[in-house]
Amino acid sequence: MRAGTQGWRGTGSYRLYSLLVAAVVAACGGGSSGPGASANVPIILLQPDGDAWTAAPSNTRLTKVSNNGLGYTGEIDRYEIDAPAPGRLQASLTWNHPANFDLILASDDLGKLRLAEGLEDGTQPEYVGTDVALGQKVFVFVAGWAGDPGPYHLEILLLPPTAPLFAIESVPDFTEPWPSDAPLTFTFTTDLDPLQDLDGRVLVAHAGGETRGTWCIDGRELTFFPQLPETPGDTRALIPGQLHVLQLPRAARGLRAATGEYLSELEGLAFRAGDPVDFWPVAPEVTGITPNPSAPYHGEAITIALSEPLDPETLAVGLVSVFTDGSTAPLPFDFHLSQAWLCSGMVEVRLLVAPKQAPPAGSTTRLTLPAGTRAIAGGPDLAHGKAVTVDFPPP
Numbered sequence: 343m344r345a346g347t348q349g350w351r352g353t354g355s356y357r358l359y360s361l362l363v364a365a366v367v368a369a370c371g372g373g374s375s376g377p378g379a380s381a382n383v384p385i386i387l388l389q390p391d392g393d394a395w396t397a398a399p400s401n402t403r404l405t406k407v408s409n410n411g412l413g414y415t416g417e418i419d420r421y422e423i424d425a426p427a428p429g430r431l432q433a434s435l436t437w438n439h440p441a442n443f444d445l446i447l448a449s450d451d452l453g454k455l456r457l458a459e460g461l462e463d464g465t466q467p468e469y470v471g472t473d474v475a476l477g478q479k480v481f482v483f484v485a486g487w488a489g490d491p492g493p494y495h496l497e498i499l500l501l502p503p504t505a506p507l508f509a510i511e512s513v514p515d516f517t518e519p520w521p522s523d524a525p526l527t528f529t530f531t532t533d534l535d536p537l538q539d540l541d542g543r544v545l546v547a548h549a550g551g552e553t554r555g556t557w558c559i560d561g562r563e564l565t566f567f568p569q570l571p572e573t574p575g576d577t578r579a580l581i582p583g584q585l586h587v588l589q590l591p592r593a594a595r596g597l598r599a600a601t602g603e604y605l606s607e608l609e610g611l612a613f614r615a616g617d618p619v620d621f622w623p624v625a626p627e628v629t630g631i632t633p634n635p636s637a638p639y640h641g642e643a644i645t646i647a648l649s650e651p652l653d654p655e656t657l658a659v660g661l662v663s664v665f666t667d668g669s670t671a672p673l674p675f676d677f678h679l680s681q682a683w684l685c686s687g688m689v690e691v692r693l694l695v696a697p698k699q700a701p702p703a704g705s706t707t708r709l710t711l712p713a714g715t716r717a718i719a720g721g722p723d724l725a726h727g728k729a730v731t732v733d734f735p736p737p
Contacts, residue, residue, distance in 0.1 A: 383420055383421065383422045383451060383481070384420075384421050384422070385421070385422045385423070385424070386400075386421050386422065386423045386482070386498050388423065388425075388426050388498065388500055391602070392601075393501075393502050393505070393601070394429075394499060394500060394501050394502070394505075394601055394602060395426055395427060395429075395499070395500035396498070396499055396500075396602060397498050399495055399496060399497045400421075400495070400496040400497075401493060401494075401495055401496075402419065402493065402494065402496075403491065403492055403493040403494065404416065404417045404419065404443070404484070404485070404486045404491050404492065404494065405417055405491050406486070406491055407441055407443075407486030407487070407488065407489055407490065407491050408486070408488070409487050409488060414485045414486070414487065416485070416486050416491075417485070417486065417491075418483055418484070418485040419483070419484040419485070420451065420481060420482065420483050420484075421481070421482040421484075421496075422451070422479065422480070422481055422482075423479070423480045423481075423482065423498065424477065424478075424479055425474040425475065425476060425477060425478045425479075425480065425500065426476075426500070427476055427500065427502075428473075428474065428475050428476050428503055429473070429474065429500050429501050429502050429503050429505070430471055430472075430473055430474075430500070430501045430502075430503065430505060431447070431471060431472055431473070431474045431480060431498070431499070431500050431501075432469070432470075432471040432498070432499045432500075432501065432603055432604075433445060433447060433458075433468075433469070433470055433471070433482060433496070433497070433498055433499075434467065434468070434469050434495075434496070434497040434498075434499075434593050434594045434604060435460065435467060435468040435469075435484060435494060435495070435496055435593075436467040436468075436494065436495045436593060436594045436595060437465070437467075437492060437493065437494040437495065438465075438493075439465075439489070439490050439492040439493075440465065440489050440490050441465065441486055441488065441489025441490050441491070441492060442463065442464055442465070442486065442487045442488045442489050443468065443484065443485065443486050443487070443489075443494055444459070444460060444461060444468065444483075444484070444485050444486070444487055445459070445460040445468035445469075445470055445482070445483070445484060445496075446458070446459040446460070446470075446482070446483040446485075447459070447470055447472055447480055447481070447482055447483075448480070448481045448483065449478075449479065449480065449481070450481065451481050453481065453483055457472040457480065458470035458471060458472045465489075466592075466608075467592065467593035467594055467595055468593065469592060469593035469594075469604055469606055471606070473503070474500070482496070482498070484496060495594065497594060497602075499601075499602045499603060501601060501603060505532075505601060505603075506531045506532050507531065507603075507606075508530065508531060508532055508599040508601070508603040508604065508605060508606075509530065509531050509605065509606075510528060510529070510530055510531075510590070510605075510609060511529045511530055511531050511562070512528070512529040513528055513611060514526045514527065514528070514613075516611070516612075516613035516614075518616070519582075519583075519613075519614045519615060519616025519617075520580070520613050520614070520615055520616060521615075521616055521617065521618055521619040522568065522579060522580035522581065522582050522615045522616060522617065522618050523568065523570055523580075523618035523619065523621070523651065523718055523719065524568075524618075524619060524621075525565050525566060525567045525568070525683060525687075526565065526566045526568070526588070527563055527564070527565045527566075528563070528564045528565075528566075529562055529563050529564075530562050530563075530564065530597075530599070531562070532562060532599050532600065532601060532603075533561050533562050533599065533600040534559045534561070534562065534563075534564060534597060534598070534599060534600060535559075535598045535599060535600050535602075536559045536600070538559075538597070538598050540557040540559075540597075542595075543591060543595065543596050543597055544557055544564070544566070544588075544589070544590055544591075544596070544597065545588070545589050546566065546568070546580075546586055546587070546588045546589075547586065547587050547589070548577075548580075548581060548584050548585065548586045548587070548615075549584065549585070550577040550581070550584075551577055551578075552578075553568060553569060553578065553579065553580055553586060554568075554569040554578040554579075555567050555568040555569045555683070556682065556683055556684075556685065558685035560685075564597070565685075566588075567682070567683030567684075567685070568580045568683075569682070570651050570681045570682060570683070570689070570718060571653075571654050571718070572654055572678070572679045572680060572681060573654050573679070574654050574655050576654065580615040581615055582615050582616055582617050582618070583614070583615065583616075584614070584615055585612060585613075585614050586612070586613055586614070586615055587610060587611070587612050588609075588610070588611045588612075588613070589608070589609070589610050590605060590608070590609040590610075591605075591608060592604065592605050592606060592607055592608045592609075593605070593606075596608075617719070618718050618719040618720075619719055620717065620719035620720070620721040621650075621719075622649070622650040622651075622717065622721065623721060623722075624649075624650075624721075624722065625717075625721070625722035625723060625724065625725060625726045625727075626648050626649055626650045626651075626652060626691075626715075626717050626722075626723075626724045626725070627648070627649045627724075627725060628646055628647070628648060628649075628711075628725070628730055629647045629648060629649050630645075630646070630647035631644070631645070631646055631647070631732060632644070632645045633734075635732050635733065635734055636735070637735075638735055638736065638737040639701065639707050639734030639735060639736065639737065640700065640737050641697050641699070641700035641701050641707075643694060643695065643696040643697075644694070644695040644696075644709060644734075645692055645693070645694055645695075646692070646693040646695070646709075646711075646732075647691065647692055648691040648692070648693065648724075649691070650689065650691060650717055650718075651681040651689055651691055651717065651718040652679065652681065652691065652715060652716070652717060652718060652724070653715075653716045653717065653718050653719075653720065654679055656714055656715050656716045657679060657693075657711075657715055658711075658712050658714075658715070659675075659677045659693070659695055659709070659710070659711060660708075660709070660710035660711075660712065661673045661675045661695060661697065661707065661708070661709050661710075662707075662708050662710075663701050663702050663705035663706070663707060663708075664705060664706040664707075664708050664733070665702070665704070665705050666704065670708070671702070671705075673697055673699070673701060673707065674697070674698040674699060675695055675696060675697045675698055676695075676696045676698065677693065677694060677695045677696070678693075678694045679691075679692075679693050679694075680692045680693075680694070681718075693711075695709060701736070703736070704736050705736055706733050706734065706735055706736060707733070707734040707736075708731060708732070708733050708734075709731070709732045709734070710729055710730065710731050710732075711724060711725075711729065711730040711731075712729045713725075713727050713728055713729045714727075
């Protein structure tokens with residue numbers, strides 16, 4: 343969430359220790375306990391942030407987490423909000439250690455009149471919301487039901503009454519197997535925050551692990567450009583014939599809208615990957631070579647740019663030294679194929695060939711991509727079925 347111009351007012355969280363009294367803050371799976379009201383409650387001061395109102399996130403901690411089966415017997419933090427405008431108030435609570443924390447919104451400082459409460463199990467983040475009127479007072483309670491004490495991250499956002507709920511609007515059609523080299527685009531009800539770090543916030547998994555790729559944001563659209571296979575049997579790519587699951591976590595562990603809002607529910611979509619499709623129905627071609635093949639060659643790494651992705655199952659690279667008498671000798675080397683979608687929808691394909699030693703004095707270095715190297719979807723062969731040979735002259 344984007345921070346407002348002013349953060350939390352007060353010197354720290356007001357600590358409440360549970361006493362068995364009636365009708366107070368509710369807990370996961372049971373009743374509750376808590377003391378009477380106090381005037382010394384920190385105020386969350388919301389400030390304008392575009393069309394919304396926000397405050398700097400609170401990063402503090404619960405020092406005791408426990409319950410007696412009826413209510414909390416540990417520590418409860420309480421905050422107060424005075425709504426500066428009507429709208430939809432959203433509160434997010436996350437933590438990163440083994441514990442079950444709870445988040446409750448109430449209209450009184452005892453928590454008797456609850457407006458919303460998050461009772462997720464385990465370490466699942468809490469995310470709750472309620473409609474508020476101008477000047478309405480809301481109390482926020484953070485308590486630990488079970489697990490270890492520790493830090494938590496609390497965010498508050500007030501959205502205009504007309505703001506659309508942040509949710510998925512459309513997904514790809516998974517009624518048929520999805521081509522393993524095809525991008526997947528998801529549309530949301532509102533723009534996504536284009537500056538958010540998506541690492542770990544969205545993922546595609548299969549039985550062999552996680553599918554890698556590039557996530558790109560364009561307004562209300564989120565596109566997953568899957569990793570293209572770079573080695574035979576590359577498990578980082580979508581695997582034809584296998585079932586894959588796409589997960590969009592909820593609350594602050596997942597996607598953020600441009601408004602600062604999060605998804606209220608964990609989204610999971612299962613689909614089966616199919617064979618790749620040929621997006622480029624022409625033969626792959628070499629489009630660039632570094633270093634320049636006309637310049638004297640000293641044994642540096644060679645980069646070959648190609649016009650489209652290759653099938654790594656068919657890729658073979660040859661590197662030999664050619665002597666003045668026409669004889670040849672293998673030159674040991676490593677090679678790596680990299681091919682990835684860009685957010686523009688283009689694909690960048692590079693083949694890196696790195697000799698392990700300098701070529702023999704006076705020899706020409708010959709690099710060969712043999713005939714039979716094919717495009718990723720089994721289209722035309724590289725260079726229309728002809729071998730690609732590049733000679734680098736001696737220094």
